[in-house]
Structures are given as structure tokens and as C-alpha cells.
Amino acid sequence: MLLDSNLNEIKEGKRITAKGYAVQHKDDTFKPFEFSRHALGESDILIEILYAGICHSDIHSARSEWHKGIYPMVPGHEIAGRVVAVGSKVSKFKVGDYAGVGCMVNSCGECEACKASNEQYCERGMVATYDCKDYCHNDEPTYGGYSNNIVVSEKFAVTVPQDAPLEKVAPLLCAGITTYAPLKFSKVKAGDKVAVAGFGGLGMMALKYAKQMGAEVFIFARNKNKEQDALKLGATKLYDTTDPKVVTERFDLIISTIPTPYDITAYLKLLKLGGEMGIVGLPPSEVDPKIGAQGLIFNAHKKVYGSLIGGMKETQEMLDFSLKHKIYPETEIIAANQINEAYENLTTGKAKFRYVIDMKTLEDN
Numbered sequence: 567m568l569l570d571s572n573l574n575e576i577k578e579g580k581r582i583t584a585k586g587y588a589v590q591h592k593d594d595t596f597k598p599f600e601f602s603r604h605a606l607g608e609s610d611i612l613i614e615i616l617y618a619g620i621c622h623s624d625i626h627s628a629r630s631e632w633h634k635g636i637y638p639m640v641p642g643h644e645i646a647g648r649v650v651a652v653g654s655k656v657s658k659f660k661v662g663d664y665a666g667v668g669c670m671v672n673s674c675g676e677c678e679a680c681k682a683s684n685e686q687y688c689e690r691g692m693v694a695t696y697d698c699k700d701y702c703h704n705d706e707p708t709y710g711g712y713s714n715n716i717v718v719s720e721k722f723a724v725t726v727p728q729d730a731p732l733e734k735v736a737p738l739l740c741a742g743i744t745t746y747a748p749l750k751f752s753k754v755k756a757g758d759k760v761a762v763a764g765f766g767g768l769g770m771m772a773l774k775y776a777k778q779m780g781a782e783v784f785i786f787a788r789n790k791n792k793e794q795d796a797l798k799l800g801a802t803k804l805y806d807t808t809d810p811k812v813v814t815e816r817f818d819l820i821i822s823t824i825p826t827p828y829d830i831t832a833y834l835k836l837l838k839l840g841g842e843m844g845i846v847g848l849p850p851s852e853v854d855p856k857i858g859a860q861g862l863i864f865n866a867h868k869k870v871y872g873s874l875i876g877g878m879k880e881t882q883e884m885l886d887f888s889l890k891h892k893i894y895p896e897t898e899i900i901a902a903n904q905i906n907e908a909y910e911n912l913t914t915g916k917a918k919f920r921y922v923i924d925m926k927t928l929e930d931n
């Protein structure tokens with residue numbers, strides 16, 4: 567087995583070999599790919615990846631929709647697995663523990679943001695789990711979770727209890743924290759009216775968390791396909807957003823997870839005075855929605871903010887909160903050779919919520 571050879575590599579202080587799925591350029595399809603990761607440092611852990619979620623950010627990145635990607639690219643930042651080796655100074659994990667890794671694998675550790683455990687807002691920039699030059703390791707490219715293992719500093723891994731359903735834990739590492747963080751930032755409380763725009767992987771988690779926090783939740787989707795799912799998961803109503811202007815309801819908070827072009831101002835009009843709109847959806851750069859002075863002034867005294875994942879402390883808090891209240895994503899398990907199909911479904915409206923790759927299926931290829 568590959569992991570046995572990994573243990574030999576660790577003994578000899580060598581780089582760690584890995585295999586996964588990669589694209590070689592922005593128009594490519596995913597194919598099996600072998601590569602290596604940096605050697606296990608004294609504060610690092612080696613995780614055998616058991617499940618990896620597919621986030622829409624993986625699609626934006628693989629297709630160079632935000633910036634030119636670093637290829638070959640192995641995406642994946644919703645990682646859950648088992649610790650198979652620990653460095654000499656590791657204190658949080660022991661071999662056999664479950665661990666999760668999200669969108670970051672390092673940061674400078676010294677700036678104000680890092681000191682406040684807002685590593686995602688690190689002044690030097692966080693080291694993203696993939697598609698990033700790792701300044702902590704000679705600028706080598708990072709490779710993500712569509713693979714059999716990952717080496718990561720223990721500081722950037724969260725602890726997962728042994729009885730947790732790992733395939734459901736994986737998507738919490740991005741979809742979970744990215745929606746939990748703005749709900750906390752906006753201090754959502756019982757009785758608030760919260761709208762969630764975009765009802766996919768992130769939107770479904772936003773609905774579940776907002777309900778748990780006592781809010782009344784409304785969904786904005788671009789068709790009524792998922793109306794029954796929304797109602798079943800506790801939403802009061804699902805609106806078809808083809809025309810948000812017809813909506814008469816007013817909200818305390820709108821969380822937008824929309825990954826396509828849309829009219830932000832049309833949503834601002836739906837906020838109560840003093841209401842807030844947290845934007846997490848990140849459409850491609852070429853069609854990045856704009857908001858101008860008029861849009862702001864004629865929607866005055868409403869607040870719009872962006873939110874990027876969450877810090878490591880908050881990610882652990884989110885995970886503990888999710889497990890305590892049994893808030894898990896709606897998932898569909900797929901094999902590694904179905905990634906291309908999953909991408910297709912996620913961009914053509916055929917996907918339901920979160921695809922999660924069962925990494926055992928890597929061995930089949």
C-alpha cells in the first residue's frame with residue numbers, strides 16, 4: 567500500500583509521495599496524477615485522506631476563473647481523514663485520530679490577523695490548500711484534497727472525534743465554516759429573518775445554521791426545483807430569484823452564496839433598514855458583480871460585507887457546534903473517477919447539494 571511507503575519516506579526524512587486527480591490546464595478534465603508533498607516537519611501531521619468534498623471554488627480555480635491557476639492542479643479543500651504520522655513536536659494529534667483540513671495550510675503567524683486567529687486574513691496572505699505558492703516551503707505549489715494524503719502543520723488541522731461521520735465532516739471544512747462565520751459576524755439571533763441566496767453546498771449549510779440559531783429562513787434560488795428540499799430542511803419559503811424585485815418580505819440578513827453574475831443592489835432593496843448583506847459567493851472575475859454609489863446611497867444605512875472562510879479557532883468552534891447539534895451537510899458520495907461528471911452537474915444546475923469523493927476509490931484507478 568502507498569501509505570506504507572509513506573511511512574518509510576518519513577523514517578528517511580524524504581518527501582511524501584501522493585496520488586490523486588489533477589487537471590493540467592484550465593480546459594482539461596481530471597485524470598489520475600502522481601506527485602509528492604514536502605517532508606513531514608516537526609509540527610506537521612500526515613493525514614490519510616478518506617473523504618474530500620467538491621466545492622464550487624474548486625471549479626472556479628480549476629478553470630482559472632479568478633486568476634490564472636497553477637497547473638497541474640489538484641483541488642480540494644474539504645478534507646477529512648485519519649492521522650497516520652506525527653512530527654516530533656506535535657501535541658494536538660496522535661496516530662489514529664481523525665482530522666480535518668480546510669482552505670488554508672499555513673499563514674505568517676505574526677501579523678495582527680494571525681494573532682487573532684483570523685489566519686484567512688493574514689497580511690502576507692494565507693497559504694491556500696491548493697493552487698498557491700507555499701512560502702513556508704520554498705514557494706512550492708500546494709496540492710489539495712482530491713488525493714490520498716496531505717502533510718499539514720497541526721495548527722491548520724482541526725480535531726474530529728472518533729464517532730463523527732467523516733463523509734459529512736468533510737464539507738464542513740469549507741461550506742460549513744464559510745456560512746457559519748458570517749452568521750456569527752452578523753450576530754444572528756432568534757426571530758431574525760435571514761435570506762440565503764444560492765441554494766447549493768454553501769446555501770444548504772447557511773439554512774441549517776441559521777435555523778439552529780433561531781432565525782426564520784428564506785431561500786432564493788434560480789428555479790423552484792429544490793423547493794421541497796428547502797421546506798423539508800426548515801425554510802419558510804423558497805423564492806425564484808429571476809426577479810427579486812417582486813419579493814415583499816424584508817430581511818435582517820442576506821447571505822449570498824451565488825457563484826454567477828447577479829444584481830447585488832436588487833438584494834440590498836430587500837434588507838430592512840439597518841440590515842446586513844454578507845457576500846460569500848465569488849463569481850468569475852470577468853463577471854464580478856459591481857455595486858456603485860447610487861446602489862449604496864439609495865439603499866442607505868444597510869451594510870454590505872464580504873466574508874472569506876473563517877479562522878482556525880472559529881473552524882474548530884464551527885465543527886464542535888455542528889457535531890453537538892448534529893448539523894450535517896446533504897451529501898452524495900461519488901468515486902474519484904466521477905469528478906468530471908460532478909463538475910458538469912454543478913455548472914448545469916443538475917447537482918443537488920454536496921458531492922463528496924470517497925478516496926478509497928482512488929485505488930480502483
Ligand code: NDP
Pocket residue numbers: 620621622623624626740741744763764765766767768769786787788789807823824825826827828845846847848849873874875912913914915916917919
Ligand atoms: P454550488 O454550485 O454548490 O451552489 C451554488 C448555488 O447557487 C446553486 O444551487 C446554483 O443554482 C445557485 N445559483 C447560481 N446562480 C444563481 C442566481 N443567479 N440566483 C440564485 N441562485 C443561483 O456552489 P457552492 O455553494 O459550493 O459555492 C458557492 C460560491 O461560494 C462559489 O462562488 C464559491 O467559489 C464561493 N465560496 C466562497 C467562499 C468564501 O470563503 N467566501 C468559500 C467557499 C465557496 P443552480 O443549481 O441552478 O446552478
Ligand code: ZN
Pocket residue numbers: 621622623624643740741
Ligand atoms: Zn470551498
